[in-house]
Amino acid sequence: MKHVLRLLIKLYPAWWRRRYGKELEVLLEDSGSGSRDVWDVFRGAMAMQIKTRSFGRIVTVCVIAGVIVAGTAAFLWPQQYKSTATLRLDQPDPDILNRVAEAALTRNALASIINSYNLYPRERGRMPMDDVIEKVMRRETWVTPIPPNLAQVTFSYEDPIQAQRVSQDLVGRIITANLSTPNGGLIQLDAPADQAKRTITGKARVAMTGLGLPAGLLFGVILALILRRRAPAL
Amino acid sequence: MSDPTLLVLASLAEGDKHGYAMMEDIERFAGVRLGPGTLYGAITRLEERGWIGPVKSRDERRQPYRITASGQEHLAEQLANLNRVVKTGLSRLKQA
Numbered sequence: 001m002k003h004v005l006r007l008l009i010k011l012y013p014a015w016w017r018r019r020y021g022k023e024l025e026v027l028l029e030d031s032g033s034g035s036r037d038v039w040d041v042f043r044g045a046m047a048m049q050i051k052t053r054s055f056g057r058i059v060t061v062c063v064i065a066g067v068i069v070a071g072t073a074a075f076l077w078p079q080q081y082k083s084t085a086t087l088r089l090d091q092p093d094p095d096i097l098n099r100v101a102e103a104a105l106t107r108n109a110l111a112s113i114i115n116s117y118n119l120y121p122r123e124r125g126r127m128p129m130d131d132v133i134e135k136v137m138r139r140e141t142w143v144t145p146i147p148p149n150l151a152q153v154t155f156s157y158e159d160p161i162q163a164q165r166v167s168q169d170l171v172g173r174i175i176t177a178n179l180s181t182p183n184g185g186l187i188q189l190d191a192p193a194d195q196a197k198r199t200i201t202g203k204a205r206v207a208m209t210g211l212g213l214p215a216g217l218l219f220g221v222i223l224a225l226i227l228r229r230r231a232p233a234l
Numbered sequence: 235m236s237d238p239t240l241l242v243l244a245s246l247a248e249g250d251k252h253g254y255a256m257m258e259d260i261e262r263f264a265g266v267r268l269g270p271g272t273l274y275g276a277i278t279r280l281e282e283r284g285w286i287g288p289v290k291s292r293d294e295r296r297q298p299y300r301i302t303a304s305g306q307e308h309l310a311e312q313l314a315n316l317n318r319v320v321k322t323g324l325s326r327l328k329q330a
Binding site: 028030033039 | 296
């Protein structure tokens with residue numbers, strides 16, 4: 001973290017670094033600064049650049065900030081794993097699939113899955129079970145028709161083994177619910193839940209980091225234009 | 235009171251201090267931890283306005299600062315204003 005903070009000092013204007021750079025460096029050492037001071041030092045550097053009102057420097061600082069923020073977010077973003085099972089529909093009617101999925105994946109069924117596999121321990125600590133089901137689990141569960149006569153049941157979770165187990169459990173419940181509906185027996189397992197795959201690859205994280213560049217550039221140009229228009233010269 | 239420049243002036247009113255000593259002193263008397271960027275932003279502004287200045291030190295790495303006469307004047311003025319606000323607020327609270 002010390003390297004990051006030293007790097008951030010370089011974002012201050014040259015005149016400022018000549019006068020206070022060494023002092024700030026010593027202060028960072030003395031105070032045992034860590035990650036909690038990254039934003040503070042970065043904000044200080046930005047404030048000094050804006051004070052100097054250099055168009056190029058403001059844009060450069062914003063571009064660097066954009067890449068740092070996007071990169072940090074991309075690499076701290078928790079990994080998710082998706083596992084998918086495939087169903088074969090004897091009657092390719094999406095309505096039947098929807099009805100059966102609704103009957104199978106009720107609130108009680110999902111609560112039972114959450115408890116059985118001990119899913120979402122953090123979320124359960126801070127929100128009621130209903131919210132965990134509706135706002136978290138349902139958003140990570142997909143039943144998608146694949147024409148002409150297939151459907152995929154996908155579940156996404158931070159643990160690959162749990163993702164695969166839950167996906168298989170969901171399929172089992174859909175098949176069981178299908179047997180007890182009026183048109184029972186129309187849905188069968190075509191392929192069991194596959195080994196869960198990572199949803200955020202290294203390439204995706206690099207691409208997310210790259211997005212920080214145009215975002216920072218755009219923000220920097222707008223900020224510099226606003227400052228140039230509003231502020232009188234020093 | 236959370237204005238970093240006022241906190242730095244209040245700290246230096248006690249005597250000369252370098253950055254880390256100011257940071258610790260401010261945390262002790264105000265319960266506020268000024269980040270390094272915030273502290274040096276305040277030091278820059280105060281020095282530009284002539285309210286504080288660097289003093290010579292045997293320690294080459296740590297630069298101590300001293301409050302100037304105009305800095306003391308400004309601090310006294312700001313604290314008097316604050317004092318008025320505090321007194322008014324407290325008396326109104328008693329009446330309520």
